[in-house]
Amino acid sequence: xxxxxxxxxxxxxxxxxKMDEIYHLYAKRMGISDTALWLLYSLYEEGTAYTQRELCSxxxxxxxxVNSALxxxxxxxxxxxxxxxxxQKNKRIALTKKGEEMTxxxxxxxxxxxxxxxxxxxxxxxxxxxxxxxxxxDLLQEEIGKI
Numbered sequence: 001x002x003x004x005x006x007x008x009x010x011x012x013x014x015x016x017x018k019m020d021e022i023y024h025l026y027a028k029r030m031g032i033s034d035t036a037l038w039l040l041y042s043l044y045e046e047g048t049a050y051t052q053r054e055l056c057s058x059x060x061x062x063x064x065x066v067n068s069a070l071x072x073x074x075x076x077x078x079x080x081x082x083x084x085x086x087x088q089k090n091k092r093i094a095l096t097k098k099g100e101e102m103t104x105x106x107x108x109x110x111x112x113x114x115x116x117x118x119x120x121x122x123x124x125x126x127x128x129x130x131x132x133x134x135x136x137x138d139l140l141q142e143e144i145g146k147i
Contacts, residue, residue: 044103049092
């Protein structure tokens with residue numbers, strides 16, 4: 001849990017950062033960047049090709065960060081950039097055979113671990129977690145927008 005604090009907001013923020021650190025350490029242990037982890041996660045989970053813009057939107061990441069990660073993954077032949085007919089600017093990002101193997105080794109076990117932990121919560125807890133997190137995000141976005 002959080003370090004020596006009774007402030008609920010501080011505890012919440014520390015827990016959020018702890019969860020982020022769990023994913024960061026997993027990515028590091030697997031030899032990939034945090035951004036690459038989330039991009040591969042999306043490509044594996046949905047089994048579909050995305051554009052860079054779509055991935056930026058899904059993960060709330062800056063285009064330059066996503067572009068750098070995609071270039072590294074393309075150099076490693078983990079992804080391929082596939083032209084979209086009639087659109088010279090945008091390309092779909094798809095896993096290569098090597099990328100499919102990599103995501104089965106890295107992303108699949110991660111998703112299974114997430115599913116097991118989520119299953120450790122009751123249905124009511126899962127619903128409350130999602131509902132309250134969404135509400136908190138919406139309220140925070142609104143309040144910060146007022147600043």
